[in-house]
Amino acid sequence: xxxxxxxxxxxxxxERDDKPSFQSFEVPLRKEWVVLDALNYxxxxxxxxxxxxxxxxxxxxxxxxxxxxxxxxxxxxxxLTSYGNNATVRVEPLRYFPxxxxxxxxxxxxxxxxxxVKPWLIHPNQPPLSAGEFLQTPEQLDLYKQFSMCINxxxxxxxxxxxxxxxxxxxxxxxxxAQRYNLDNRDQGSAxxxxxxxxxxxxxxxxxxxxxxxVCPKHVxxxxxxxxxxxxxxxxxxxxxxxxxxxKDAPQETAHD
Amino acid sequence: MSETPKKASNEGFLWLLFSAGxxxxxxxxxxxxxxxxxxxxxxxxxxxxxxHLVYLMSSPWVRxxxxxxxxxxxxxxxHRFRFTLYDGLQVKHLNEVIFAFxxxxxxxxxxxxxxLLLSI
Numbered sequence: 001x002x003x004x005x006x007x008x009x010x011x012x013x014x015e016r017d018d019k020p021s022f023q024s025f026e027v028p029l030r031k032e033w034v035v036l037d038a039l040n041y042x043x044x045x046x047x048x049x050x051x052x053x054x055x056x057x058x059x060x061x062x063x064x065x066x067x068x069x070x071x072x073x074x075x076x077x078x079x080l081t082s083y084g085n086n087a088t089v090r091v092e093p094l095r096y097f098p099x100x101x102x103x104x105x106x107x108x109x110x111x112x113x114x115x116x117v118k119p120w121l122i123h124p125n126q127p128p129l130s131a132g133e134f135l136q137t138p139e140q141l142d143l144y145k146q147f148s149m150c151i152n153x154x155x156x157x158x159x160x161x162x163x164x165x166x167x168x169x170x171x172x173x174x175x176x177x178a179q180r181y182n183l184d185n186r187d188q189g190s191a192x193x194x195x196x197x198x199x200x201x202x203x204x205x206x207x208x209x210x211x212x213x214x215v216c217p218k219h220v221x222x223x224x225x226x227x228x229x230x231x232x233x234x235x236x237x238x239x240x241x242x243x244x245x246x247x248k249d250a251p252q253e254t255a256h257d
Numbered sequence: 258m259s260e261t262p263k264k265a266s267n268e269g270f271l272w273l274l275f276s277a278g279x280x281x282x283x284x285x286x287x288x289x290x291x292x293x294x295x296x297x298x299x300x301x302x303x304x305x306x307x308x309h310l311v312y313l314m315s316s317p318w319v320r321x322x323x324x325x326x327x328x329x330x331x332x333x334x335x336h337r338f339r340f341t342l343y344d345g346l347q348v349k350h351l352n353e354v355i356f357a358f359x360x361x362x363x364x365x366x367x368x369x370x371x372x373l374l375l376s377i
Contacts, residue, residue, distance in 0.1 A: 234273045
């Protein structure tokens, strides 16, 4: 007698449905199966119209994030057995994102926010390639390495209540990635980023709920990055207040979007 | 996401007050409560006399300590209550009123604490 598990999956086709509804599928419960395996089983054997994103199956690509029983999860890393035999597992698209179809969310707003914080090395006076590598000590790498592990899976956005309340909030992953580059000693772009980050819609929108860090599958700790940056920005404010002249190249003047 | 750097700078200042107030509220106030709420009344430590406490108040450092203990946690409250109203009750459109009520309240409390401490 094979073990079974029921998946209640959110279905939505914009050309047909006014709002999402749930459809139940019974799938075999195999010890080594994750939620994504069950979705692939349904798509291959039961209903080929089921739509969802996935790619690597190994927690690197960040595309299979969904709400599993109300929790943001990478479905490739969430084992069916953790819900038990004959259980019902509810699979929905990631919360707070517009739904395109079934379990697929629109990422355009996130990508705009991501681009706004300039998550790349800004290095205006970059030495020529002939000058050799830009060496970094292990200590310099450790400063930002944790924040560089982000895979843009957006689970942290689905976990963050501030994202749910304020669509303008830049959000955990983008803020953590900005901090990843701010802390990189090869980068000189922190002044350019500050106006976007030290903004009521940036770090100051965060109320330190900490859910982003809890759900992050790569242990990035976006909440920690944001808190760290709050202190940097606040001390920057103090400096600009005490030394208005010496602080001339401060972020406010140089920032432009 | 319009750029309003000036507002952003003020947020940094308010956040510093919030953080400092949180530290004071978490570290100094429990010590005070322990001493005057438990240790002295229950006789775990010898009770200082009223005259002795009044004498202590003549030191500017004691007054400063009490002032910091009264004022900063009020700003901690202001910040936290402001965001509780924004997110909890979802009344962010009343931003100006909430802002004035929270930080204004903390300011009034601060002035009152300063007045009381100076008039002893």
